[in-house]
Amino acid sequence: MSLSASSLWLIPALPLLAAALTATLPRSRAGLAAAIAIGALALSFLLSCGALVTALAAPGEHLYSNFIWFDLGLGTVRLGWLLDPLTALMCTMVTFVGTLIFIFSSAYMHDDDRAKQFFCFLSLFAAAMLGLLVANSLLLLFICWELVGLASYLLIGFWFHKPSVAAAAKKAFITTRIGDIGFLLGLLWLNDATGSLLFYDGGKGVLETGALSALAAQTTFGGLAVSTAIGLLLFCGAIGKSGQFPLHVWLPDAMEGPTPVSALIHAATMVAAGVFLIARIFPLMEADKLLAAVPVHALSVVATIGAITALLGAFIAIAQNDLKRILAFSTVSQLGYMMLALGVGAPSAAIFHLLTHAFFKALLFLGAGSVIHAAHHEQDIRQLGGLSAKMKLTFATFAIGTMALVGVPLFFSGFWSKEAILHAAHGWQVSHFPFYAALLGVVLTAFYNTRLISEVFFGHGRSRSANHAHENSSVMTTPLVILAFFAIALGFLGAPAYPWIPAKLSGEAAVHGHSLFDGVGLMALSVVLVALGVGAGFALYGRKTRTSSTARDPLEQALPRVFAALAARLGFDELYTATVGRLNAALATFSDLLDRWVFDAVIRFLTRLGQFAGIVNRETDEDLLNGGFDATSQSLRSTGQAYSRAQSGDAHGYLRVIAAGFVLLLLAVLLGGVR
Amino acid sequence: MSLSPLQLCLLFSSALFCVGLIGALARSNTILVLLGVELMLNAANINFIAFWRYGPAPSPATGVLFVIFAIAVAAAEAAVGLALVIAVYRHRRSIQLQDANSLKG
Numbered sequence: 129m130s131l132s133a134s135s136l137w138l139i140p141a142l143p144l145l146a147a148a149l150t151a152t153l154p155r156s157r158a159g160l161a162a163a164i165a166i167g168a169l170a171l172s173f174l175l176s177c178g179a180l181v182t183a184l185a186a187p188g189e190h191l192y193s194n195f196i197w198f199d200l201g202l203g204t205v206r207l208g209w210l211l212d213p214l215t216a217l218m219c220t221m222v223t224f225v226g227t228l229i230f231i232f233s234s235a236y237m238h239d240d241d242r243a244k245q246f247f248c249f250l251s252l253f254a255a256a257m258l259g260l261l262v263a264n265s266l267l268l269l270f271i272c273w274e275l276v277g278l279a280s281y282l283l284i285g286f287w288f289h290k291p292s293v294a295a296a297a298k299k300a301f302i303t304t305r306i307g308d309i310g311f312l313l314g315l316l317w318l319n320d321a322t323g324s325l326l327f328y329d330g331g332k333g334v335l336e337t338g339a340l341s342a343l344a345a346q347t348t349f350g351g352l353a354v355s356t357a358i359g360l361l362l363f364c365g366a367i368g369k370s371g372q373f374p375l376h377v378w379l380p381d382a383m384e385g386p387t388p389v390s391a392l393i394h395a396a397t398m399v400a401a402g403v404f405l406i407a408r409i410f411p412l413m414e415a416d417k418l419l420a421a422v423p424v425h426a427l428s429v430v431a432t433i434g435a436i437t438a439l440l441g442a443f444i445a446i447a448q449n450d451l452k453r454i455l456a457f458s459t460v461s462q463l464g465y466m467m468l469a470l471g472v473g474a475p476s477a478a479i480f481h482l483l484t485h486a487f488f489k490a491l492l493f494l495g496a497g498s499v500i501h502a503a504h505h506e507q508d509i510r511q512l513g514g515l516s517a518k519m520k521l522t523f524a525t526f527a528i529g530t531m532a533l534v535g536v537p538l539f540f541s542g543f544w545s546k547e548a549i550l551h552a553a554h555g556w557q558v559s560h561f562p563f564y565a566a567l568l569g570v571v572l573t574a575f576y577n578t579r580l581i582s583e584v585f586f587g588h589g590r591s592r593s594a595n596h597a598h599e600n601s602s603v604m605t606t607p608l609v610i611l612a613f614f615a616i617a618l619g620f621l622g623a624p625a626y627p628w629i630p631a632k633l634s635g636e637a638a639v640h641g642h643s644l645f646d647g648v649g650l651m652a653l654s655v656v657l658v659a660l661g662v663g664a665g666f667a668l669y670g671r672k673t674r675t676s677s678t679a680r681d682p683l684e685q686a687l688p689r690v691f692a693a694l695a696a697r698l699g700f701d702e703l704y705t706a707t708v709g710r711l712n713a714a715l716a717t718f719s720d721l722l723d724r725w726v727f728d729a730v731i732r733f734l735t736r737l738g739q740f741a742g743i744v745n746r747e748t749d750e751d752l753l754n755g756g757f758d759a760t761s762q763s764l765r766s767t768g769q770a771y772s773r774a775q776s777g778d779a780h781g782y783l784r785v786i787a788a789g790f791v792l793l794l795l796a797v798l799l800g801g802v803r
Numbered sequence: 804m805s806l807s808p809l810q811l812c813l814l815f816s817s818a819l820f821c822v823g824l825i826g827a828l829a830r831s832n833t834i835l836v837l838l839g840v841e842l843m844l845n846a847a848n849i850n851f852i853a854f855w856r857y858g859p860a861p862s863p864a865t866g867v868l869f870v871i872f873a874i875a876v877a878a879a880e881a882a883v884g885l886a887l888v889i890a891v892y893r894h895r896r897s898i899q900l901q902d903a904n905s906l907k908g
Contacts, residue, residue, distance in 0.1 A: 777907025779836070779900050783827055790824075 130185070131178035134193035136209040136262045139175050139219055140272075142168040144255035150248040158243035162234040165247040169230055169254055173223035176216065183216035187632045190328045192264045208326055210264035213632045214479060218261045218404060221483050225396045225490050226254050228607035232494050233388040235603035236501055246286060246386070253279035257397050261404065266315055266325040266334070269405070273311070273365070276401060277304050280393050284385035296381040303378035307368020314361030321346075321354055327408070335411045344415040351423050355415040359426035362409060363433075370402025370463045373437040377700050379460055383452040387497030390452060395459050395493050396486035403466040403482050406430060407475045414473065428558055431471025435565035437464030440698070442572035446579070446683070447694035451496050451507040454580050458533065459489060461569060465549055468562045474552030476633035481549055483629065484541035484618050488532035491611035495526035498604055499584065502597040509583040512594045513674065516585040519599045523585050525608040530581055532615040534574045534662065537655050541619030546570065548630065550654055570654055574661025579669045587673025812853035820846035833891070833898045837884045844877050 131138075146168035150161040182191070194208030230250060237243040256275035263269040285297030319325050322339045324332060331338055343355035366372070371379035382394050393399070406413060413426045441461030448454045462485050469478035500507050502519060516523040532542035550570075553563040589595040599605070621629050668682045684691040693699070806814070823842030830836050848870045855866025892898050 775907055777904035779903065780828065780831075783836075787824055787828060 130182040131175055131211075132182065132193075133191040133209050133211040136179060136193070136211055136215075139172050139179065139223070139262060140255045140258035142172045142175070142255075143251045143258065147248050147251035147255060150244060150251060153244055155241070155244050158237075158241075158247070159234075161244040161247040162230070165251045165254075166227060166230045166234065168251060169223055169227045172254070172258065173220070173227055176219040176223045179211055180216040180220050183211055183213045184632055187213050192326075192328045194264065194326060194329060205267070206265070206324075206326060206329075207268045208264035208329075209262050210327055211262070214404075214407060215261050217479070217483060217629070217633070219258060221486050222254070222257055222261065222397050225486055225611070226257075226392060228610055229388050229392045229396075229490060229494065232391075232497065232604055232607045233386075235601055236388055236497055237386065242286070246283075249279055249282045249286070250389075250392070253283065253393060253398070257401070260401055264327050266318065266327070266409075269408070270311065270315055273369070273401065273405075274308065276398050277301065277308070277369070280304075280382070280398055283389040283393060284382045286386055286389065287384075290384070293384045296378075296384040300378040300382045303375050304368040307364045307366070307375050310361045310364025311366075311368075314358045314364070317354075317361065318358050321358070335409065340411055340415040343412070344419060347422075353416045353419055353422050355412055356422060356424065356426045359409070359413045359415075360429060363406065363413075363426065363430060366402030366405050366467075367433065368402075369405075370399050370467065371437075371460045372402070372433050372464065372467060373440055374700070376437060376441065376460045377697075377704060380448075380453050380456040380697070383450070383456050387452065387493060387500055390456070391490045391493030391497065394456065395489040399459060399463055400466070400482045400486060403463065403470065403478055406467070406470045407479055410470070410475045413470075417473075425558075427471045427473060429471070431468055431553075431556070431559075431562045434464045434467025434469070434471050435562040437461065438468055438569045439464070439565050439572075442569045442576065444694055444697050445576045446572065447681075447691050449508055449510055449695075451499065451509050451512070451580070451584065452493070454509070454576065455489070455492055455496060458492075458573070458576070461573065462489070462533070465546065465566065465569065468566060469549040469552055472552045472556040472562055474548065476630040477545070477548035477552050479633055480629050481542075481545035484532065484545040484615070487611055487618055488529045488540075488542055488615040491525060491529035491608060491615050492533065494604075494608055494611065495522055495529060498522045498600050498608065499526075499597070501604070502600055504593040504596070506591060506593040509580065510674065510678075511591040512584045513590045514586070514588040514594065515597055518597050521599060521605045522608065525605075525612040526585070527581065528612040528615055530577045532619075534577050535570060535654065535658055537651075537658070539616060539619070541615055541617070544619045547651060547654060550650055554650055567654070567657060570657045571661040571664075574658045575665045578662050578665025582665070582669035582673060586670060587675075590674065590676060807857070809853055809857035812849060812857070816846040816849040816853065819843075819849065831899050831901060833888050833900050833903070834885075836900055837881065837888070841877065841881065844873065848873055 143165070146164045149164050153161050189212065191211040192208050194206050197205045197207045199205075230247070233246065233250065237246050240246065253276065256272045256279055260269055260272035260276060263272060281297050281301040284300050285294055288294045288297065315325065318334060321343060322334050324334055324339070326333045327335045329336070333339065340355065343358065344353050346354040348354050348357050368375045379394060379399065383390050385394075413430065416422055416425050417427070419425075438461050441457045441459070441464055445454050445457035445461065448457060462481070466478045466481050466485070469475070469481060496507070499512065499515060499519065499522060502522075503512060503515075506512060528540070532540040535543040535546045537543050550563070550566055553566050556562065589597070618629075681691065696702070820843050823839045823844075823846060826839030826842065827836050828839075830839065851866045851870050851873070855862075855864075858866075888898055891903050895902055
């Protein structure tokens with residue numbers, strides 16, 4: 129089975145249809161809604177597999193199918209579908225992970241009376257995400273990008289009656305919108321500079337050599353190449369969407385949404401859209417690679433931001449107590465790794481890590497969802513504990529996910545994908561900062577994950593809800609097992625001995641085997657670092673587990689001020705509240721005053737003026753014009769009355785008057801003489 | 804003082820006119836008022852005939868023609884007047900002229 133580029137639209141269309149269908153169902157048919165949503169996405173998965181077959185048959189080629197959207201004056205707006213290994217692998221991952229999470233959700237959201245809407249939103253999200261992946265036009269990608277943001281807003285705010293949830297949804301929406309301003313500007317600039325937004329268009333697309341060399345040859349303010357400036361503006365969108373420093377603040381708050389949403393949107397798919405975007409426009413990002421005279425290369429910025437984010441997320445994750453927030457900061461950190469890989473010029477390593485991360489992070493979130501569901505919505509790790517005995521299957525799969533995330537050697541996918549990133553960072557000529565940041569991140573990741581596992585699963589339960597927890601139904605555990613299988617298996621498709629995924633992504637048709645021990649020194653170093661992190665974590669948290677939920681954290685005892693700063697997330701939220709928030713509030717107050725006292729006053733003055741003119745008009749009308757007419761008609765009326773009084777109806781009277789008139793006439797003739 | 808035939812005719816017609824006028828003014832019976840009006844009309848007819856017969860430039864039959872037309876018109880007018888009187892009588896059970904005053908303004 130294979131799928132051509134021209135029928136690629138079917139992949140997003142199916143979930144979109146499911147969203148439309150579920151939207152029209154009555155609220156009581158939540159089960160049917162779930163079945164429709166799962167069925168549509170499963171069909172999309174099959175189609176994606178077909179697309180994967182087509183794409184893998186021609187690695188390194190970009191199959192596309194463009195069409196005219198609408199004519200606008202003399203120009204036409206064209207959109208298109210793009211099929212290459214990047215699209216196909218991403219589609220397959222999104223539909224597969226998505227299907228599993230949909231199935232998990234049908235159990236997790238079973239008791240919610242708005243579950244039907246939940247599946248409607250989920251399907252909408254899946255449609256938008258898949259549309260983003262198959263787009264061959266930056267415009268179509270942007271439309272889907274915003275739709276994904278909308279779906280994310282709706283899903284984070286699903287339990288909107290809680291004020292913190294509504295605030296988190298708003299925060300996520302507005303923060304990503306800030307990045308999207310950059311995206312939109314970049315998009316407009318790109319359209320202005322090249323006259324097209326299609327990625328590939330038979331030599332005329334923006335990612336093809338003609339447009340790229342033209343963009344790299346022009347310079348704009350500050351000596352930047354135009355391609356660098358556009359690339360950095362587009363990267364702003366990716367910073368917002370992928371939770372990169374400094375716009376990472378929304379992602380941990382987004383954990384207020386239902387856990388399957390966190391797994392699907394804020395771990396596996398949507399937040400990876402930023403990474404996907406940069407990977408998609410990678411030719412544009414590296415167009416300035418060979419220019420020596422420019423002040424900064426676009427990819428260097430990407431690498432730096434990625435490295436900062438990777439470190440920042442890992443540091444803050446150490447001191448968090450909310451199960452889902454730890455995972456959220458871990459996601460921030462891992463997204464930083466992906467950006468770092470893109471920045472150092474290894475998009476295939478980034479996408480490989482994106483794919484493995486999607487599986488093991490979705491696994492971890494669903495595992496967390498399983499724990500939270502079992503422990504009656506308790507997600508504070510200080511209150512949990514001792515769950516390894518009560519929830520054996522969840523513990524086993526969670527542990528596999530954690531080991532993949534930490535990068536436990538040889539048997540877990542995360543090890544190989546992180547290895548690829550370290551390798552690429554090591555080989556980067558410009559700076560060694562990303563490399564050392566990545567190495568430190570490895571230690572920190574191992575450390576906070578050991579803490580997480582020890583607190584949640586080891587020791588004994590520290591609250592009633594933890595003590596009464598029990599394993600969930602197979603609808604919830606089956607997706608965990610499947611994801612755990614792939615969290616291991618995917619590693620073998622990208623290991624240096626058999627680099628199937630990286631080879632297909634970078635467009636090399638044949639898998640050429642590296643030696644297994646290529647870069648073995650680096651590998652050994654990372655193994656040592658992982659061991660160091662796990663060892664430190666175990667020494668602090670695992671050897672002697674927490675005794676009560678109120679006991680102080682061992683790290684807090686050793687370094688109280690550092691711990692407090694990390695627990696407060698280094699004060700980014702407070703900083704933004706104090707700066708951007710206050711600035712915004714001041715601007716709002718200013719606008720309010722301006723509106724109230726300047727614009728309003730002008731309007732009030734004009735109203736008064738109008739009123740005055742009205743009064744003058746009325747006076748003139750009534751007194752001058754109407755008065756004249758009134759007087760005329762009054763005199764006409766009195767004349768008429770006088771005449772009507774003479775009309776007595778008495779025939780004798782008339783005759784007498786006629787006679788008198790006759791006599792007068794006669795006298796006048798007689799006395800005046802006859803002429 | 805001797806009077807010419809024209810003067811005599813004019814005196815006669817004036818007397819006739821005055822009789823008609825007094826009758827029309829003094830009587831309250833509508834039919835007698837109409838009679839008075841007819842007398843005044845005939846006074847005018849006599850004037851026509853007199854001026855035709857004794858006037859300075861006699862011409863063939865102008866006065867007579869005038870009078871014949873006037874008599875024809877007077878006949879029609881009398882018919883209409885009497886019909887009106889009958890209609891008023893049917894309405895008001897009276898032919899007193901002062902009773903028929905509903906056309907006052």
